[in-house]
Amino acid sequence: MPFVDNRKIGDVILDLKNISLSFGGVKALTDISFNVREHEIRAIIGPNGAGKSSMLNVINGVYRPQQGEITYRGQVRRDMNTYAAAKSGIARTFQNIALFKGMSVLDNIMTGRNLKMQTNFLLQALYWGPAQKEEIAHRKKVEEIIDFLEIQHIRKTPVSRLPYGLQKRVELGRALAAEPEILLLDEPMAGMNVEEKQDMCRFILDVNDQFGATIVLIEHDMGVVMDISDRVVVLDYGKKIGDGTPDEVRSNQDVINAYLGVAH
Numbered sequence: 001m002p003f004v005d006n007r008k009i010g011d012v013i014l015d016l017k018n019i020s021l022s023f024g025g026v027k028a029l030t031d032i033s034f035n036v037r038e039h040e041i042r043a044i045i046g047p048n049g050a051g052k053s054s055m056l057n058v059i060n061g062v063y064r065p066q067q068g069e070i071t072y073r074g075q076v077r078r079d080m081n082t083y084a085a086a087k088s089g090i091a092r093t094f095q096n097i098a099l100f101k102g103m104s105v106l107d108n109i110m111t112g113r114n115l116k117m118q119t120n121f122l123l124q125a126l127y128w129g130p131a132q133k134e135e136i137a138h139r140k141k142v143e144e145i146i147d148f149l150e151i152q153h154i155r156k157t158p159v160s161r162l163p164y165g166l167q168k169r170v171e172l173g174r175a176l177a178a179e180p181e182i183l184l185l186d187e188p189m190a191g192m193n194v195e196e197k198q199d200m201c202r203f204i205l206d207v208n209d210q211f212g213a214t215i216v217l218i219e220h221d222m223g224v225v226m227d228i229s230d231r232v233v234v235l236d237y238g239k240k241i242g243d244g245t246p247d248e249v250r251s252n253q254d255v256i257n258a259y260l261g262v263a264h
């Protein structure tokens with residue numbers, strides 16, 4: 001496993017057992033089990049429609065599986081919703097960028113601090129006492145993220161004016177602003193050119209290393225997945241067909257068949 005020793009991959013932080021999810025007659029996920037270790041980069045791959053996004057949506061409480069059990073930090077999660085997931089330290093980015101396009105980079109990243117804000121709306125509206133202090137602390141954190149992502153030069157620019165690759169970076173910034181324990185990235189490199197992909201890879205590795213975040217990512221670019229992931233889980237038609245290190249997954253015949261489109 002790459003980097004395991006120096007990156008101190010820890011115990012299982014998220015454990016998914018026998019997860020099944022259907023939409024009417026469509027079985028999006030069938031009896032899927034896998035775990036995520038603290039501090040690792042865990043990829044979910046598979047052909048189109050394999051169930052990858054559904055899996056992320058189960059992890060962050062968008063979908064509630066009909067069967068199965070999720071244990072997060074040693075506690076079985078029941079009735080998880082997106083707010084509870086976010087509050088418990090799970091942040092995510094989306095396949096299609098979900099930013100406030102008219103707002104500046106700075107303000108978009110600031111929205112990621114919402115869950116961390118303590119003072120009530122009245123104090124905030126008056127911008128008084130504790131609210132002022134808190135605002136300054138949040139701004140400091142956001143500026144740290146802006147520096148880290150090397151986007152100082154566009155901090156005041158409305159997001160809609162930015163090229164796609166930079167918008168993706170801002171979305172990562174907003175997720176980071178929540179100081180997540182687990183960061184879910186849904187196709188972080190989709191639509192990027194080679195240079196943008198290299199930058200994003202570097203940021204993901206640095207987020208993992210410097211912020212200590214555990215990362216679960218969906219990605220179609222196999223080169224990227226195999227380069228940066230510690231372990232990879234492979235889905236096909238809603239079932240798990242492979243799970244292991246990049247090398248193990250690469251040589252798994254079921255995985256090779258799925259990617260070559262061999263008939264079931």
Ligand SMILES: Nc1ncnc2c1ncn2[C@@H]1O[C@H](COP(=O)(O)OP(=O)(O)OP(=O)(O)O)[C@@H](O)[C@H]1O
Nearest residue numbers: 023026027028046047048049050051052053054055
């Ligand atoms: N909200 C939904 N309602 C109905 N069916 C859904 C819904 N979400 C996903 N599905 C179905 O579940 C299956 C898995 O979809 P999912 O989007 O999770 O796959 P994916 O691996 O992320 O695909 P892609 O790589 O194309 O994004 C597909 O058959 C899809 O049509």
